[in-house]
Amino acid sequence: MRLASIFFKSSVFFLFAGCTIASLPPAVPQAELEAEVESQRALAAQTLRDNTQHIADLSWPIVANNAALCANFVEYRSGLWIAHEQHVPTSWFDSRDESKLRIGEEAEIWGIAKDSPAATTVLAVGDRILSIADEVVSNSKRARGVLSKALAASEGKPIALRAARGKQTIEVELGSVATCRSKIRVTSRSSINAKANGRTITINNGLIDFARNDEELQFVIAHELAHNVASHVPKARAGAGIGLVFDIALAGYGRVWAGGVFSYLGARAMSKKYEREADYLAMYYLANANVDLNGIESFWRRMASMDASSTGFALTHPSTPERFVMMRMTRDEIEEKRVNGEGLVPESK
Numbered sequence: 364m365r366l367a368s369i370f371f372k373s374s375v376f377f378l379f380a381g382c383t384i385a386s387l388p389p390a391v392p393q394a395e396l397e398a399e400v401e402s403q404r405a406l407a408a409q410t411l412r413d414n415t416q417h418i419a420d421l422s423w424p425i426v427a428n429n430a431a432l433c434a435n436f437v438e439y440r441s442g443l444w445i446a447h448e449q450h451v452p453t454s455w456f457d458s459r460d461e462s463k464l465r466i467g468e469e470a471e472i473w474g475i476a477k478d479s480p481a482a483t484t485v486l487a488v489g490d491r492i493l494s495i496a497d498e499v500v501s502n503s504k505r506a507r508g509v510l511s512k513a514l515a516a517s518e519g520k521p522i523a524l525r526a527a528r529g530k531q532t533i534e535v536e537l538g539s540v541a542t543c544r545s546k547i548r549v550t551s552r553s554s555i556n557a558k559a560n561g562r563t564i565t566i567n568n569g570l571i572d573f574a575r576n577d578e579e580l581q582f583v584i585a586h587e588l589a590h591n592v593a594s595h596v597p598k599a600r601a602g603a604g605i606g607l608v609f610d611i612a613l614a615g616y617g618r619v620w621a622g623g624v625f626s627y628l629g630a631r632a633m634s635k636k637y638e639r640e641a642d643y644l645a646m647y648y649l650a651n652a653n654v655d656l657n658g659i660e661s662f663w664r665r666m667a668s669m670d671a672s673s674t675g676f677a678l679t680h681p682s683t684p685e686r687f688v689m690m691r692m693t694r695d696e697i698e699e700k701r702v703n704g705e706g707l708v709p710e711s712k
């Protein structure tokens with residue numbers, strides 16, 4: 364009994380000794396904590412606004428100058444980028460929807476692409492959209508839906524848009540032009556990743572931060588656009604039998620397959636050729652957008668410099684050395700066409 368008691372006491376002692384820390388950090392007052400949560404969320408929202416404006420500017424020449432190459436995969440676009448809501452759980456343990464705070468829930472303008480029809484209006488980043496084509500919009504999701512429907516119906520004719528700037532109301536006529544189709548969005552994620560799912564292109568904050576220059580980011584946008592334009596998702600789905608996305612990811616590059624185990628066998632056979640085609644088409648999209656192609660293949664050297672495993676054999680992606688060399692060869696091919704005064708159209712079988 365006595366022995367048991369000693370044993371119990373000593374094990375409790377060791378239990379607490381194992382959990383406790385020796386130093387005394389200051390206890391954080393709740394009010395200060397909450398205020399800091401607010402400022403960090405405001406910072407995250409500002410980063411999204413800044414990155415959205417940046418991607419709006421960089422993607423515009425690509426989507427607007429390649430409508431001819433995008434064949435039937437086109438849509439009318441104004442160059443206006445509306446906020447995109449991001450789910451921010453209040454805690455890791457609480458995933459109920461109603462407990463989530465959001466960034467980007469308001470129908471606020473986050474980007475106006477340089478040289479786009481939206482840039483010719485008085486609209487500015489930060490303006491809050493009130494109505495589009497006489498339809499009142501109350502949040503960003505609704506505003507994006509109504510805008511995309513109104514643009515599709517307009518076929519390039521101007522649509523009426525009302526917005527608020529403080530207490531002032533602004534009314535504009537918003538034009539649009541035929542562009543390569545694909546919704547493009549920036550997400551509040553730090554991982555170095557971009558992906559395409561057939562309709563949408565998603566670019567993480569982390570990838571925008573990783574890119575050394577605008578041309579690298581434009582290559583990523585053009586690469587993901589090529590996946591969508593060339594219908595890689597439905598084609599690969601037919602082979603792999605499951606929904607999937609194509610991505611450029613640094614972490615675990617070439618080894619991770621978003622479709623999971625079931626599409627793994629399909630991916631082995633099919634994914635590499637789609638990646639090669641996306642790189643190839645991307646070079647033409649960039650050339651038609653007058654993006655400087657010199658040294659753009661260095662993107663793959665930088666990927667390799669961050670993760671040596673990307674230089675080796677992978678099931679799902681061509682290796683970074685292969686992609687580097689193929690893109691350099693494509694640039695030479697494009698240069699030759701320019702010299703000969705030929706149209707910048709990709710070679711086909």
Ligand SMILES: [Zn+2]
Binds near residue numbers: 641
């Ligand atoms: Zn890809």
